[in-house]
Amino acid sequence: MLDFLINNKEYEIQANNQLAAILSQFDANYIIDIIDDTMTKRLNTFELVPAPNAIEAFENNFKALKEIYPFDLANIEDTRHTAYREVINLISTRFNLQFEEQEYLDFYTMAYYLYDFFVSHFNTYLVNFYDRFIEQEKINIYTNFKLEEMKKNKDTATAYSKMVFGDDEAIALIVANLPYVLNNIKNLPITDHDIYSIIYEENIEAIQLLENNITPITGIFSIFNNILFNEYMYPTVLTHIRMAIQMSHQVELKEVKA
Numbered sequence: 001m002l003d004f005l006i007n008n009k010e011y012e013i014q015a016n017n018q019l020a021a022i023l024s025q026f027d028a029n030y031i032i033d034i035i036d037d038t039m040t041k042r043l044n045t046f047e048l049v050p051a052p053n054a055i056e057a058f059e060n061n062f063k064a065l066k067e068i069y070p071f072d073l074a075n076i077e078d079t080r081h082t083a084y085r086e087v088i089n090l091i092s093t094r095f096n097l098q099f100e101e102q103e104y105l106d107f108y109t110m111a112y113y114l115y116d117f118f119v120s121h122f123n124t125y126l127v128n129f130y131d132r133f134i135e136q137e138k139i140n141i142y143t144n145f146k147l148e149e150m151k152k153n154k155d156t157a158t159a160y161s162k163m164v165f166g167d168d169e170a171i172a173l174i175v176a177n178l179p180y181v182l183n184n185i186k187n188l189p190i191t192d193h194d195i196y197s198i199i200y201e202e203n204i205e206a207i208q209l210l211e212n213n214i215t216p217i218t219g220i221f222s223i224f225n226n227i228l229f230n231e232y233m234y235p236t237v238l239t240h241i242r243m244a245i246q247m248s249h250q251v252e253l254k255e256v257k258a
Contacts, residue, residue, distance in 0.1 A: 017024060023136055036094075046227070046236045050121045058083060084111040098215040110213060113206045114157045117199070125199045126224050127237070130182070131244040132198045133190075134174060142170040145184050148178050164246050178242055182228065190221040 041047060047111040063081045066073055084107035091111075092099040095118045117125060134141065139148070150173055174181050193211060200206040216223070226239050 032176050044232075045114060046240070047122055048127065048234045048240060050124055050126050052118060053112065053115055053120050055084070055087060055115045057107070058087075059108055059112075065219065081107055084108050086109045088114055091115060092214070096217045100213055103213050105213065106209075109205070110127040110209055113209055113215065116206075117210065123227075126227060127240045127244050129195055129198050129224065130228075131248055132187075132243045133185070133194075134181070135171070135248065136198070138168075138174060140172045141174055141181060141185075142226060145181060147177060147181075150180075156203070165249050168249065171245065174246055175242060178238065178245075182241070184239070186225045192216060192220050195224075 058080075062076060069076065088099055088107065088111050091097070091114050097114075097118070115156070165175070179254050192215075193207075196207045196210055227233060230237075
């Protein structure tokens, strides 16, 4: 019996040492390199391939640790909480965001969506925003930007236009005059809430988390415009937006025909 207790105690000490060594690796600062690399690419190129969400990987590891070391859940949970708080502060600092912690905040979910929006999918969300905003507001854009007059200068009723957009003249004219349209859209009073709502649609949790806890010092729409109208990236971003609009309408046409 004594041998069992001694061996059991030795096992517990060894397991505690292993756990301590593992938890020491959860230093959120390691993702600085990931974020810095993402920011560098954002300034020099425009890629739509999303970066893996490191926060999800964190959470999977913490869940595994709780199963392996059930005797020290409090220590694991404390490290988990600290890691996510550090990630939130780190991203807020790097992307010039003001973090205002609300009561009963779920730090994992906050860190997950913060990383998702500002790191993993930022470029994709930028393109998605313009695609969806233009679709939602196409009639107002067509009317207020006087695109009817553009028909006098450009023949948009081509076979290609009909194939891609069907009878949707408004969207056909918008795409045919996309640089002009985007240059006018940049002056609209589009809020962070507008952007979150378009990107996350029915995901109220994500929208409220970002809105209630994060305030970009520079509005997200201003950031989008700075990237879009960067002279070096403009042709690439413009092409991605045009392709996104065309692909969306090709899908809609297929659904209508089906």
